[in-house]
Amino acid sequence: MSQVTNTVRFVLDGEIVEAQGKRRTTTVLDYLREGLCRTGTKEGCAEGDCGACVVLVGQLNAKGTGVDYVPVNSCMQLLPSLDGKSLKTVESLKKADGTLHPIQKEMVDCFGSQCGFCTPGIVMSLAGMVQTNACPSRAQVNDALSGNLCRCTGYKPIIDATLKACQRPAAELKIEDAQDVALLKEIERDKQPTLGLEGQIVIQPVVRTRKGSEFVSPSTVDEVAKYLSDYPQATLLAGSTEIGLQVNKQFARPANICYLGNVAELLTVKETASAWMIGAAVPLEQVMHLVTEAYADFAEVLRRFGSPPIRSTATLAGNIANGSPIGDTMPCLMALGATLHLRKGDKKRVMPLDAFYTGMKASVLQPGEFITVIEFAKPKAGSQFKAHKISKRFDQDISATCAAMSFELANGKLKNVKLAYNGMAPAPCRAPKIEAVLEGKSPFDVKASEIDAAITASFPARDGLRATWAYRSLVARNLVMEFIETNEMETA
Ligand SMILES: Cc1cc2nc3c(=O)[nH]c(=O)nc-3n(C[C@H](O)[C@H](O)[C@H](O)COP(=O)(O)OP(=O)(O)OC[C@H]3O[C@@H](n4cnc5c(N)ncnc54)[C@H](O)[C@@H]3O)c2cc1C
Ligand code: FES
Numbered sequence: 271m272s273q274v275t276n277t278v279r280f281v282l283d284g285e286i287v288e289a290q291g292k293r294r295t296t297t298v299l300d301y302l303r304e305g306l307c308r309t310g311t312k313e314g315c316a317e318g319d320c321g322a323c324v325v326l327v328g329q330l331n332a333k334g335t336g337v338d339y340v341p342v343n344s345c346m347q348l349l350p351s352l353d354g355k356s357l358k359t360v361e362s363l364k365k366a367d368g369t370l371h372p373i374q375k376e377m378v379d380c381f382g383s384q385c386g387f388c389t390p391g392i393v394m395s396l397a398g399m400v401q402t403n404a405c406p407s408r409a410q411v412n413d414a415l416s417g418n419l420c421r422c423t424g425y426k427p428i429i430d431a432t433l434k435a436c437q438r439p440a441a442e443l444k445i446e447d448a449q450d451v452a453l454l455k456e457i458e459r460d461k462q463p464t465l466g467l468e469g470q471i472v473i474q475p476v477v478r479t480r481k482g483s484e485f486v487s488p489s490t491v492d493e494v495a496k497y498l499s500d501y502p503q504a505t506l507l508a509g510s511t512e513i514g515l516q517v518n519k520q521f522a523r524p525a526n527i528c529y530l531g532n533v534a535e536l537l538t539v540k541e542t543a544s545a546w547m548i549g550a551a552v553p554l555e556q557v558m559h560l561v562t563e564a565y566a567d568f569a570e571v572l573r574r575f576g577s578p579p580i581r582s583t584a585t586l587a588g589n590i591a592n593g594s595p596i597g598d599t600m601p602c603l604m605a606l607g608a609t610l611h612l613r614k615g616d617k618k619r620v621m622p623l624d625a626f627y628t629g630m631k632a633s634v635l636q637p638g639e640f641i642t643v644i645e646f647a648k649p650k651a652g653s654q655f656k657a658h659k660i661s662k663r664f665d666q667d668i669s670a671t672c673a674a675m676s677f678e679l680a681n682g683k684l685k686n687v688k689l690a691y692n693g694m695a696p697a698p699c700r701a702p703k704i705e706a707v708l709e710g711k712s713p714f715d716v717k718a719s720e721i722d723a724a725i726t727a728s729f730p731a732r733d734g735l736r737a738t739w740a741y742r743s744l745v746a747r748n749l750v751m752e753f754i755e756t757n758e759m760e761t762a
């Protein structure tokens with residue numbers, strides 16, 4: 271299929287929408303409300319926290335026979351990233367004969383709405399969940415709602431409405447999209463790069479302004495590398511959960527945006543007998559499912575990362591490249607000895623994540639260089655992994671600190687200890703002085719005072735917005751003590 275330059279094409283309820291002449295930073299929410307007058311979708315916070323703007327974005331499934339949907343915060347997603355995809359809003363749910371979707375019907379019958387401002391977003395989060403899980407547990411409903419704030423109804427009637435709707439046959443909960451599959455094939459984006467007369471890669475923009483600012487959406491890593499060689503200052507866009515914030519709150523208008531969400535290689539997870547290689551555009555929700563069995567604590571840190579609409583697009587690479595001191599995935603990945611595969615032009619290098627940061631939001635990444643893969647080991651016999659995130663609220667909150675540790679026990683002694691934190695230093699980091707205290711010791715012989723001394727020697731004492739130093743340092747010590755006290759004893 272050929273691309274139509276300067277036109278964003280997506281499928282909406284059995285029709286192809288062609289959005290023309292829009293800015294590269296127009297959000298999906300703004301286009302829905304102002305361009306299409308679909309005002310059911312609301313703007314609350316415009317920063318991914320309230321969920322009033324949740325819609326479903328769909329893509330053809332692997333076999334090309336149906337559509338897979340994920341919930342997203344439309345306030346954070348840029349319209350050109352919709353090109354080639356399908357969109358469902360709260361208006362999509364009602365059938366032609368006026369019948370409401372079961373979630374909507376039960377929200378009415380169970381008094382799940384009062385002022386109604388949050389209701390479309392809540393309905394879409396729940397409608398999204400039941401596309402893949404028609405029999406959710408109460409805990410799963412809670413998780414699906416973790417990114418939706420309701421200030422007047424209270425959650426009990428909403429949860430009751432969901433569980434009641436889910437008593438119906440799964441087929442009744444499915445979103446009607448019979449016509450959409452053929453249309454999605456019609457607007458499918460090219461999977462191969464366009465080549466010029468001399469065989470050179472020519473990257474077609476989705477949107478380009480007269481001044482030359484543009485949004486490109488390559489399909490191969492080679493195209494990304496070429497684009498970044500031509501425009502080393504270009505902004506890479508993965509899940510948009512940081513960039514969307516910069517656009518909405520800081521009015522950032524990057525001149526060149528390069529979207530990674532259509533690059534097949536970056537959307538792929540490869541594995542060997544001993545390691546996983548996660549492509550830079552793989553969403554966190556997928557990573558969470560991948561590691562659930564092997565690293566339950568890592569999966570739990572990911573489950574508490576934002577909310578389902580955040581995790582459905584946010585990536586490990588975006589978290590790492592953004593380099594927040596309280597980024598949650600980095601302590602887990604550092605404790606697992608993760609490495610980053612980097613590429614600049616044709617040059618590739620692999621480096622340990624714990625050598626990536628050089629300061630607050632500063633890293634060794636060079637202009638034009640980008641992360642292609644995050645690699646980490648599968649569990650080895652005898653290895654243990656622990657992680658825990660401390661935050662003011664349990665769900666949808668950022669860390670005061672998050673600690674992660676991997677180790678082995680050999681003859682009752684701690685071995686190969688890797689400990690990492692966020693929130694303790696200008697960037698997430700390993701804690702070699704604390705590791706040295708632990709290495710070679712029986713967990714029973716480790717004294718809290720030794721850990722305290724190593725913490726004092728390792729990190730600058732500073733109070734932060736999220737926690738005082740007194741609190742952080744105490745928690746940092748207690749997490750280590752908890753990790754070693756709850757170790758699984760050696761079986762040999
Ligand atoms: C409501 C909300 C809740 C959040 N909760 C959490 C939380 O619990 N824990 C947490 O740690 N963070 C949280 N975040 C922050 C954010 O979601 C994460 O940092 C996320 O991982 C960013 O990934 P992304 O794919 O969305 O990045 P994007 O916004 O697409 O990009 C972020 C940065 O990374 C760069 N980048 C992206 N991909 C690459 C690449 N392959 N190579 C080089 N650079 C790249 C971009 O250019 C940009 O500078 C939250 C954000 C919001 C809005
Ligand atoms: S408007 Fe609040 S999450 Fe989008």
Ligand code: FES
Nearest residue numbers: 384385386420421
């Ligand atoms: S019904 Fe008013 S905010 Fe939820």
